[in-house]
Amino acid sequence: MRANVSKKTLSEGLGLLERIVPSRSSNPLLTSLKVEAEPRGLTLSGTNLEIDMACFVPAEVDREAAFVVPAHLFAQIVRNLGGELVELSLSGNELSVQSGGSNFKLQIGELGAYPLLSFPTRSDASYDARELARSLASVRYAAATEAFQAVFRGIKIEQLGGRARVVASDGFRLALRDFNAHGETRNLIVPARSADELIRVVRDGEVGVTYGEGTLGITTERVKMNVKLMDGEFPDYERVIPRDVKLRIMLSATALKEAVSRVAVLADKNANNRVEFLVSEGKLQLAAEGDYGRAQDTLQVMQDGSEPAMSLGFNAKYVLDALGPIEGDAELLFSGPTSPAMFKAQGDGGYLAVVVPLRV
Amino acid sequence: MRANVSKKTLSEGLGLLERIVPSRSSNPLLTSLKVEAEPRGLTLSGTNLEIDMACFVPAEVDREAAFVVPAHLFAQIVRNLGGELVELSLSGNELSVQSGGSNFKLQIGELGAYPLLSFPTRSDASYDARELARSLASVRYAAATEAFQAVFRGIKIEQLGGRARVVASDGFRLALRDFNAHGETRNLIVPARSADELIRVVRDGEVGVTYGEGTLGITTERVKMNVKLMDGEFPDYERVIPRDVKLRIMLSATALKEAVSRVAVLADKNANNRVEFLVSEGKLQLAAEGDYGRAQDTLQVMQDGSEPAMSLGFNAKYVLDALGPIEGDAELLFSGPTSPAMFKAQGDGGYLAVVVPLRV
Numbered sequence: 001m002r003a004n005v006s007k008k009t010l011s012e013g014l015g016l017l018e019r020i021v022p023s024r025s026s027n028p029l030l031t032s033l034k035v036e037a038e039p040r041g042l043t044l045s046g047t048n049l050e051i052d053m054a055c056f057v058p059a060e061v062d063r064e065a066a067f068v069v070p071a072h073l074f075a076q077i078v079r080n081l082g083g084e085l086v087e088l089s090l091s092g093n094e095l096s097v098q099s100g101g102s103n104f105k106l107q108i109g110e111l112g113a114y115p116l117l118s119f120p121t122r123s124d125a126s127y128d129a130r131e132l133a134r135s136l137a138s139v140r141y142a143a144a145t146e147a148f149q150a151v152f153r154g155i156k157i158e159q160l161g162g163r164a165r166v167v168a169s170d171g172f173r174l175a176l177r178d179f180n181a182h183g184e185t186r187n188l189i190v191p192a193r194s195a196d197e198l199i200r201v202v203r204d205g206e207v208g209v210t211y212g213e214g215t216l217g218i219t220t221e222r223v224k225m226n227v228k229l230m231d232g233e234f235p236d237y238e239r240v241i242p243r244d245v246k247l248r249i250m251l252s253a254t255a256l257k258e259a260v261s262r263v264a265v266l267a268d269k270n271a272n273n274r275v276e277f278l279v280s281e282g283k284l285q286l287a288a289e290g291d292y293g294r295a296q297d298t299l300q301v302m303q304d305g306s307e308p309a310m311s312l313g314f315n316a317k318y319v320l321d322a323l324g325p326i327e328g329d330a331e332l333l334f335s336g337p338t339s340p341a342m343f344k345a346q347g348d349g350g351y352l353a354v355v356v357p358l359r360v
Numbered sequence: 361m362r363a364n365v366s367k368k369t370l371s372e373g374l375g376l377l378e379r380i381v382p383s384r385s386s387n388p389l390l391t392s393l394k395v396e397a398e399p400r401g402l403t404l405s406g407t408n409l410e411i412d413m414a415c416f417v418p419a420e421v422d423r424e425a426a427f428v429v430p431a432h433l434f435a436q437i438v439r440n441l442g443g444e445l446v447e448l449s450l451s452g453n454e455l456s457v458q459s460g461g462s463n464f465k466l467q468i469g470e471l472g473a474y475p476l477l478s479f480p481t482r483s484d485a486s487y488d489a490r491e492l493a494r495s496l497a498s499v500r501y502a503a504a505t506e507a508f509q510a511v512f513r514g515i516k517i518e519q520l521g522g523r524a525r526v527v528a529s530d531g532f533r534l535a536l537r538d539f540n541a542h543g544e545t546r547n548l549i550v551p552a553r554s555a556d557e558l559i560r561v562v563r564d565g566e567v568g569v570t571y572g573e574g575t576l577g578i579t580t581e582r583v584k585m586n587v588k589l590m591d592g593e594f595p596d597y598e599r600v601i602p603r604d605v606k607l608r609i610m611l612s613a614t615a616l617k618e619a620v621s622r623v624a625v626l627a628d629k630n631a632n633n634r635v636e637f638l639v640s641e642g643k644l645q646l647a648a649e650g651d652y653g654r655a656q657d658t659l660q661v662m663q664d665g666s667e668p669a670m671s672l673g674f675n676a677k678y679v680l681d682a683l684g685p686i687e688g689d690a691e692l693l694f695s696g697p698t699s700p701a702m703f704k705a706q707g708d709g710g711y712l713a714v715v716v717p718l719r720v
Binding site: 070073076077080081082094101102103104105106107255258259261262263265266292293294295296297298299 | 430433436437440441442454461462463464465466467615618619621622623625626652653654655656657658659
């Protein structure tokens with residue numbers, strides 16, 4: 001087999017797979033990727049056992065062949081090549097990689113022992129790629145990271161009227177975003193770490209979605225993926241969303257982020273980075289206190305609602321996370337000093353964050 | 361005491377000190393910095409016990425005062441302020457930091473317990489700041505990092521005719537650079553880690569140099585420093601510089617760096633990342649071999665000298681380090697397959713690197 005391929009295209013494809021394929025594993029074959037050469041090009045595939053990924057790279061190929069190579073070494077070699085065109089050729093158990101004055105002979109692995117990876121061949125629904133990636137990225141922070149119940153480490157995708165919704169929660173805060181879908185969205189839970197890879201890979205155009213047996217298939221122009229889903233019941237998050245708003249304030253999200261970051265410098269790390277929010281008379285006063293001193297900041301806000309004033313304590317990190325995806329003006333909706341508070345982007349119904357205040 | 365100071369200037373000064381002052385220490389006072397307020401401005405000073413540093417920040421001050429504050433918190437607070445002007449004021453044991461809608465009360469430390477720092481008041485010699493920083497940065501890599509004899513972890517500064525020279529070596533390789541000096545340069549050894557701070561702080565203009573008792577004073581427009589020197593005798597490095605060059609090649613430093621990086625991907629990590637250099641007939645052939653395969657690269661070179669061909673093995677990392685400071689064309693001077701090789705920038709007599717080849 002001989003293949004001529006553009007260094008840039010091959011390098012981009014290898015770059016995508018490099019993120020998935022582990023660089024170390026107790027099973028060394030899993031650190032490899034599979035290359036299938038066909039007349040139109042090369043299909044590169046790899047897995048981390050949570051996500052299988054395949055990427056097609058156009059190439060001139062003289063004859064069909066399939067082989068397995070160390071993923072990271074191959075990617076590193078191609079990335080460092082000097083020329084613009086790469087010539088791959090297979091002879092015996094060596095892959096030769098040639099470009100400009102460089103010649104590499106890379107030992108290939110045992111093809112028969114490589115796991116069988118399968119990829120979607122049809123689409124059950126489709127999303128706008130940017131919308132899907134933005135939605136997952138907006139709620140990702142609210143998923144739990146560690147010793148929490150497994151479902152809290154996932155992002156739920158569900159149908160909501162004619163739209164799709166992604167939801168994440170760690171029990172202390174919740175984030176959701178609605179976005180447009182074409183076709184049926186089924187309820188499922190994607191591991192948050194696999195969602196990170198989706199966010200990276202899914203860039204623009206349309207994303208095809210395929211429902212499998214405990215898997216979600218994803219098809220983009222460049223890439224096909226099969227993502228293992230999580231079992232279990234996602235908690236009934238709707239009941240933590242307060243219905244009865246008593247005080248609403250509106251202000252620049254950036255100004256609030258900066259002020260919270262500022263006062264949080266002196267907040268007590270051992271008391272949940274507590275920052276006090278005191279709303280009254282069109283002002284939001286932030287205050288924090290710790291071992292080294294006290295901090296106070298005052299912001300002008302637009303204010304309405306049935307209560308004229310309210311005082312709540314928040315974990316500064318949770319407030320900053322909730323504000324993260326909000327550009328322009330933010331809307332903060334309070335239902336009482338101990339009830340969950342809501343953070344929204346003004347004029348954008350898609351994103352909602354819910355943060356439980358700290359106890360007094 | 362009340363002081364009005366520009367946020368930008370104060371933040372820059374604190375940023376310089378933040379690099380020196382440790383963020384944790386068994387003696388919490390050492391994580392603080394001292395502020396001396398005088399009519400013309402504030403002098404900020406701090407130490408890591410290896411380097412003492414003082415930085416002057418112009419300010420409007422109503423009355424003299426001196427106090428000690430937690431360095432990193434103070435720097436973080438000032439950096440995050442929204443306004444352009446900062447008002448500092450002292451009342452009781454609190455420093456108030458005010459700007460825009462923000463107000464911080466920071467507890468001050470015990471001034472009497474803070475170590476006495478001294479700074480140079482005269483200059484014995486002077487260097488061009490860029491030249492000094494560039495020279496130190498060029499040889500820094502060759503200093504030893506760990507369990508080596510202490511002097512190998514330092515950079516020697518010495519007089520050489522009318523110029524100054526910096527030298528570093530870990531016993532396997534050596535780097536030196538000569539640069540212009542005004543006045544007498546004394547032989548001394550600066551700890552490599554303190555040299556890193558000098559490289560960062562010394563930017564442009566003239567640098568005044570002061571010889572103290574086991575210390576080197578440094579004065580720039582913004583900053584004064586006192587650097588603790590290393591004791592001991594720097595090894596006689598001159599004798600490893602080969603006098604008898606048998607083969608010389610010239611080629612683009614960038615092309616050589618890229619080719620060495622390329623073939624090194626397959627070099628054996630357990631055999632010093634060995635890369636073979638084979639020079640003959642106007643060509644430099646690089647080759648490496650490891651568990652995963654073999655790599656070869658060929659570069660055109662200009663070649664002269666008494667020997668028509670030579671083959672040497674090098675640690676790829678040492679070659680890349682030696683080439684690091686060289687821009688444009690590089691000159692490689694070989695004295696034999698087991699003799700130290702020299703790397704120079706063509707047409708720039710200042711920099712010289714010496715690398716000992718690996719044994720066969």
